[in-house]
Amino acid sequence: MKPVQELKMVGTSPQRYDIPAKVDGSLKWAVDVKLPGMVHARNVKPPVAGATLISVDESSVRGMPGFVKVVSKGNYVAVVCEREEQAIAAAKALKCNWQKPAAPQLLAGSDGLFKYMRETTPKSSQTPINIGNVDAAFAGAAKVVEAEYEIPFQGHTAISPAHALADPSNGQMTIYSNDMKSYGMRNGVAQFLGMPREQVRVIWMEGPQGYGRTAADDAGFEAAYIAKELGRPVRMQWMRDEEQAWDTKGPAFTFTIRGALDAQGNMIGLDYTARSADYNHLGYNEPDTVLIAQLMGQRRDRPAAGSSAYPNDMYAIPNRRTLLEVVGLPLVWETPLRTGNLRDPNGPQSTFAAESFIDEMAFAAKADPLEFRMRMLTAARDDDNGFKRARSIAVLKAAAEK
Incomplete structure (x- = not known):
């Protein structure tokens, strides 16, 4: 650790190196790379x-x-x-x-998707939160509120479709890509092509698909495979319609949520069930799950289990039960409905449903939704390492001031 007197960056606002070149158009993006031949x-x-x-x-x-x-x-x-x-x-x-x-x-539209998700048998199920006596709280409640929420698959829809350039020259495979995990792509491509890791190099460059499990992984593997087949540098780019259809997506969710209020309008119970269509969730640069591998028939024996999500809040609700389930779709491999991390993974879906339901509970309690939340946040004093409770209270206060 440096003495504080020697710290030169903390507390300053350094200029970003990339802004001028992005503004004047001189920045060289991954999509712009050109090689002889x-x-x-x-x-x-x-x-x-x-x-x-x-x-x-x-x-x-x-x-x-x-x-x-x-x-x-x-x-x-x-x-x-x-x-x-x-x-x-x-x-x-x-x-x-x-x-x-x-x-x-594929299922017939959103209605068919959500009906299937609610009726099919889950691939996995867990109850990570089960505190108090939820059934007793609901049995003695002055008012019970129930709601269902449905969230479709969410595509990354980057500003430019997936692309990569692979060069097999000089006894190695060099890949120019904006994929967010260069070392992972190096390892995955080496395994996929059966090459020594030392002979695969990934050069990261600026590009539009640098966050989450996008199709940048897939384009990199495709370019490398074709380059090895031809012995020439190959630039692969998907078309916009392919990107919309085949890019990895944040999983669809269904939610069934019940809440209990006492006679004073306090929330005394929460029964939360979330189902995600996330079976066979794709990791980053996996040689047995990238799209080209799936289409070629190379795939792992057991699909990844996937995950669901529970509310990420600090509300003091004395009786709370959370059930998380993952369902698989009829077609697991070679499908446009491939799921992967969409930032923040599973967070937008669970937060939308959970906070929408808190609004429903505040309405049922005839309370101001901000005051209703503040009451539950300040009813306890414990906090996590990220000071989530303190920050949540600060956000509500800032919103109230606006």
Whole structure:
């Protein structure tokens, strides 16, 4: 530790190095990298979830300008051309014979999704919070409030679709990417390609998909695989419609919440159940869960368990029970509904439902919603290491002043 007199950054507002270049357009982004001999790739995803590739007619694009090669394995298909616009055109023109599943593998809209989530048997269930006597509190309550909430899948929808450039020159694989976990991509790509880790290098550059488990992972693996196949630098970029459909998403949730009030309008019980469609949650740069691996048929024996979430609050509610459940969708692999971390993981969903319900309880108690919350925050004095109670009280006071 330095003596405080030697600290030069604390208490100052240093200039950000990246702002001037972003303003004047001179910053070089990951999407801007160009290398000698570089070619461009676009993938051809299944037309419907659960489709199986029967055949690819390379002759349908062989005569197109700039055509280099069709790369295909399992249900994964990509077209490579000398220029980007040529690759886009070839991907649209490539004739693929897909066998569609006998029945739709995705649920019919939001109504079908939430109905399925509420009725299906959970893959996992846990009760991390069970304090007081919840059943007794509800039995003796002056008023009971019940509510249900539903939150759909949330896409990252970055300002630019996923992209990466991979260079197999000089006996190593160099990947230019804005993925948030460069070392994880290095490890994952090395395993996926069967290369020594020391021969894989990831160069991080500025880009739009740098937070959460985005499709930047997937694009990096695709570029590296195709580059190894061709022996040339390959730039892979997804199209906007692919990004919207196939990017990893924050999981959908359903909530069933009950609250109990006593005769004085105090909240004496909370019974909270949250279900998430998060089975087979994807980690970062996993060689057996990235989309190209799934489409090629390379996958782990057991999908990741996933997780649900409970309210992240410091309200003093004497009787509280929390049930967290995770459900799996009918199609677990090779699906556009791939779930992964969306910042803050599971926080927006659980906070929206929990705080909306507190508003319902305040209304039922005929209390001001801010005063109702403040009463529960100040009814206890314990706090966590992050001073969550103190900060929550400060936020409410600041909001009241506005």
